[in-house]
Amino acid sequence: MENRQGAVSSSCSSSGADLLSRIALNDNKAGMEGLDRDKINKIILETSKGSRFYENELKKEQQVNQRIEKMMEQKARITKEMMKQAQAEVDKLTCELERSRELGRVIVHVDMDAFYAAVEMRDCPELKDKPMAVGSMSMLSTSNYHARRFGVRAAMPGFIAKKLCPNLVIVPTNFDKYRAVSAQVREIFSEYDPHFMPMSLDEAYLDLTEHMEQRKHWPETMRTYYICDAKTEKDELSPVLFEDSPSSSPSLSGADRKAEVFGTSAEEAVREMRFRIQQKTSLTASAGIAPNMMLAKVCSDKNKPNGQYRIPPERQAVMEFIKDLPVRKVSGVGKVTEKMLAALGIVNCDQLGQQMALLSLLFSGTSWHNFLHISLGLGSTCMERDSERKSMSTERTFGEMSDAEEQYSLCRDLCHDLAQDLQREGLKGKTVTLKLKNVKFEVKSRAFTVQYAVCTEEEIFAAAKDLLKVEIDSVSPQPLKLRLMGVRVSGFISAEDKKPLQRSIMGFLQKGGSDSDLSTTNTQSDTTSAKSLSTTNSGKDATSYINKPGVLKPSFKISTQVLQCLICPVCNKEMKDVNLTAFNSHIDECLKGSAMDNEPTGSDAVEEQEDLNSKPPASSSESKTLKSSSHDPSCNEEKPSTSISVPVEETDDGSDFKTPFFSHRTKINGKRTVIHKKKIPLSEPSSKASQTANSLDAVSKGLLLTCPVCSQPQSTDDLALFNRHVDMCLNQEVLLEFRESHPPVDHSDLALKGVRGSSPLPPSKKIKVLSTKHTIDKFFKGNTRQNI
DNA sequence: ATGTGTTAATGCC
DNA sequence: TAATGGCATTAACACAT
Incomplete structure (x- = not known):
């Protein structure tokens, strides 16, 4: 009740001031004190105004405002009773947390100062006195402290930065160089904590607890470091972040060849580490020392650049530090959370603690637990x-792309890259997600879960291309106008499942039911799982796979029932005593026939479609609500569809994401729901897939088989792979079947044949990529401890 | 109630 | 001249069991 005005202000004044929270200068981080915010914001706003990016930001901002509004409504419904109960729960948890508070560890967060910019300045002294940034006209990775005075920041487009600071020098990124420097720094880290946790090229957490224990007993000689001759020119040394930056060591500024003896305290150890980093790389770092990671992170920011800060390991000290700390400073609290909390009158951590009961009623469990941790100054105390x-x-982001073939081609490239990355880490996942961003910056993602975990380009692309196709078709005949495409694989099968599972299937099939023989080779999964086992160190019993539901069992069931006869996956007919060639050609005929007949094969599928078409047309322009119209209660509010199909009208320009609403409504409705209900039709055809595959196994080990679905010859050296291939093909076939009734003939043909085979897709082409390499502190994948 | 799959939103560097 | 990233996780929902 007392915060009523928060709700009002957040819901009403959305256009002007509120927008600033997204677009405007973000001076949360270091080095931006005391500059003319208003002037800077005005320039940013003027430069951005009218752009598609800006328009989208505006939209997102409105959504956040709506979210806040909802939150305030919910708050208004809270009774004293509820609060009381909530408070009790909070108190209880607080007690537990307090009891288990751990202050004994010495956690350090080290952060290189303006890393990329500092490296470039070091290597090009001319830059030292100039405002400069690393990146491109489209996007900056980081800026030096000169430039920050103008409001030039990381994650800001170069052309806007130029407006703010016309003399800004923009240097292209050179990741190899940063990686090399990073490796040098990490060498030093590892001497203090061999298990340190790198977060990016320029940042890491260390646990110095062990080091401190030993250091106590170290003689001075082990804590003495010399200033390296070659680099003792003070001017050369620190690449002028701030002339007056707090110097790490008074004795440094004196004569050359000076030795510096560091003490045995944590501060001294960290000072020593930073000193050595500077000696080795000519770059400065900042550090935070605290009893946990959350606090250490905040501390490292406190005396940036080239400084450090320690919170002593006492509860009192922690709480003192927390008290006035703005929540936004805490890692994990971004601009949205900040704004939501601000709407509740919460800005600093003290207020956060005061409002925990309320927060527990307004936020999800994980969210408010996190808030509680923050407000108590708690955080992770071990390097997980x-x-x-x-x-x-x-x-990848690229220049506007409308050509479908080009899009498929890019999609394949992405799958290729992803497959490499996956295989490098020995991962296989079952869910493939396609991400698209259109030229209006609207993002959407579409996912598909396949039956067997995948990791190869072909497998991933098989799924991704269909997801893409659905999207392309959904706006057809307009083209999709994209500026970004991404592919993701998730739902990894756990390391202990990977190997035994597949082996067992093979063992069963090949030995006619006995799964005791696990020695059957399975090249791919063997190598990959070996890798992942070694990294994850899981000590699970290899036989536990037997009970894994959902994957293994169906296969067993099916294989026992069909080993004697072949069942056509299309017409479902049992065929006895046929040879493989005959069987294959039968399937081919069936496929042709079903394509011409336009008759979905699975009876479930037919029912499904009718069912869908009989549904009332969706009412909202949001694709999301298309599928949820009847179940989602919140949907009702938006439902007076008759009058408010607002944003749809502007889609006449062929804008990509929302068009389906009128032009293809039924089709889309059908399709979308089909994808969702896929579990129903899928369970059946996928059984068919297993049947087919398994039967084929039985008859034809070691042959080159034609996939009955996509007609591509597949090696059967690895039967598991072949099985998976057929399954995937079938799964996708099911998905695509539903389009047969609408789309142009050649499309359905393509769908049935599979893009791989006779598809019109060109081989991978190089695509103009606008901005990949120079992203904000992008760190290389697999950036783990082992990597140093 | 609990688990799983899908999508949007959030946050990090 | 035009021009605003790449990656991972979680929240929120729908649906199945």
Whole structure:
């Protein structure tokens, strides 16, 4: 009730001031104190205004405002009773957390100062006195402190930076160089903590607890470092971040050849580390020392550049530090969360703690738990052993692309790159997600989960191309006008599943039911799983796979029932005593026939489609609501569709993402829902797939087989691979079947044949990529400890 | 209730 | 001249069991 005005201000004044929170200068981070914010913001705004980027930001801003509005409504519904209960829960958790508070570890966060810019300045002294930034006219990675005085920042487009600072020098990125320097720095890190955790090229967490223990007993000689002769020109030394930056060591500024003895405290150890970094690279670093990672991170920012800060390991000191700390400074609290909290009158961590009961009622469990941790000054106290990654992706931005063939080609390239990355880490995942951003900066993603985990270009592309096709078709005959495409694989099968599972299937099939023989070779999965096992160090019993549901069991069931006869995956007919060639040609005929008949094969599929078409037309322009019209209660509010199909009208220019609404409504409705309900039709055809594949196994080990679905010859050296291939083909066939009733004939043909085979797709072409390499502090993949 | 798949949103550097 | 990144995770929802 007392915060009513927060709701009002956030919902009403959306156009002007609110927008600033997205577009305007973000002076949260270091080096931006005391500059003319208003003037800078005005320039940024004027330069951005009217651009498609800006328009999209505006839209996103409105969405955040709506979200806040909803939150405030919910807040208004909270009763005293609820608060009381919430408070009790919060208190209880607080107690537990407090009890388990750990202050004994010495966690350090080290952060190189303006890293890329500093490297460039070091290597090109002419730049030292000039405002400069690393990146391109389209996007800057980082800027030096001169430039920051003008409001030039990382993640700002170069052309806007130029407006702010016409004399700005923009240097292209040179990642190899940064990597090399980073490696040097990491060498030093590893001497203090061999298990240090790199977060990017220029940043890492260290746990100095062990080091401190040993250091206590070290003689001075082990804590003495000499200033290196070659670099003792002070001017050369620190690449002028700030002339008056707090110097790390008074004795440094004196004569050459001076030795510096560092003490045994944590501060001294970190000072020593920073000193050595500077000696070795001529670059400065800042550091934070605290009892946990969250605090260390904040601390490293406090005395940037070329400084450090320590929170002593006492509860009192921690709470004192936390008290006035703006929540935005905490890693994980971004501009949206900041704004939402601000709407509740929460700006610093003290206020955060005060409002925990309320927050527990307004935010998800994980969110408010996180808030509680922050407000208590708690954070992770151990370098988590490589928490396993959950997804891997690759994406690219490019100049406007409307040509479908080009898009498929790019998609394949992405799949190629992703496959390489996946295989490098020995990962295989079951869900393939396609991400698209159109020229209006609208982002959408589409996912498809296949039956077997995939990791090769072909497998990934097989899924991705269909996702892409659906999107292309959905706006046809207009082209998709894209500026970004990405492919992601997630749903990784766990390391302990990977190898045994596949072996067991093979063992079963090849030995006619006995899965005891696991020695069957399975080239690909063997190598990959070996890798992942070694990295994840999972000590699980290899036999536990037997009970894994959902993957193994169906295969067993099916294989037992069909080993004696072949079942056509298209017409479902059982065929006894036929040879393989005959069987294949039968399938070919069936496929042709079904394409001409325009008759989906699975009976489920037919019902599904009718069912869908009988649904009332969707009412909202949001594709999201197309599929959820009847179930989502929140949808009702938007539902007075009769009058508010607002944004749709402007799609006449062929804009990509929302067009389907009128022109292809039924089709889209059908398609979308089909994809969603896929689990139903899929379960059946995928059984068919297994049947086919398994039967083929039984008859034809070691042959070159024609995939009954895509007609591509497939090696059967690795039967598991062949099985997966057929399954995937079938899965996609199911997905595509539903388009047969509408699209141009050649499309359905392509769908049935599979793009690989006779598709009109050109081989991969090189595409003009606007901006990949120079992104903001992009760090190389697999950037883990082992990597140093 | 719980789990799984899909998509949008968020945040990091 | 025109021009605003790449990556991962989580929140939120729908749906199935």
